[in-house]
Amino acid sequence: MSAEPSIFTLIIRGQIPSHKVYEDDHVFALLDINPFSPGHTLVVPKEEAATLDAMSEESAAALGRALPRICRAILAATGVDSYNIVQNNGESAGQTVDHVHFHVIPKHRDGRGLSFSINSSSLSEEDGAEMAERIRSHL
Numbered sequence: 001m002s003a004e005p006s007i008f009t010l011i012i013r014g015q016i017p018s019h020k021v022y023e024d025d026h027v028f029a030l031l032d033i034n035p036f037s038p039g040h041t042l043v044v045p046k047e048e049a050a051t052l053d054a055m056s057e058e059s060a061a062a063l064g065r066a067l068p069r070i071c072r073a074i075l076a077a078t079g080v081d082s083y084n085i086v087q088n089n090g091e092s093a094g095q096t097v098d099h100v101h102f103h104v105i106p107k108h109r110d111g112r113g114l115s116f117s118i119n120s121s122s123l124s125e126e127d128g129a130e131m132a133e134r135i136r137s138h139l
Contacts, residue, residue, distance in 0.1 A: 026062030
């Protein structure tokens with residue numbers, strides 16, 4: 001992570017203007033300046049961690065409490081009944097700012113919102129058992 005504060009830290013500090021929609025001791029939410037659809041909101045922990053796995057449990061819990069509340073407000077404000085939440089970790093996963101942030105993207109009936117294709121595959125019983133055990137061993 002860079003020694004310089006992230007753009008989100010500068011926004012949280014008030015050094016860069018934003019359209020703030022929510023703030024508490026641990027979380028800041030603002031409208032995305034390049035939205036996929038009206039109401040596209042970024043939910044950002046005030047803790048400057050690059051990826052979700054690097055966050056403190058306190059900040060993660062605060063995000064978990066704030067996200068549903070913010071989502072409900074976006075639904076009410078936009079009139080949509082569907083939305084996506086996207087959160088990328090690392091450059092190869094599409095993360096462009098080294099500061100954890102969640103995109104809440106309303107899906108409007110006219111198609112505005114996030115569109116993507118899902119390329120899933122099947123999971124064999126053997127591969128599933130092996131991977132589940134590997135993950136459990138690190139918890």
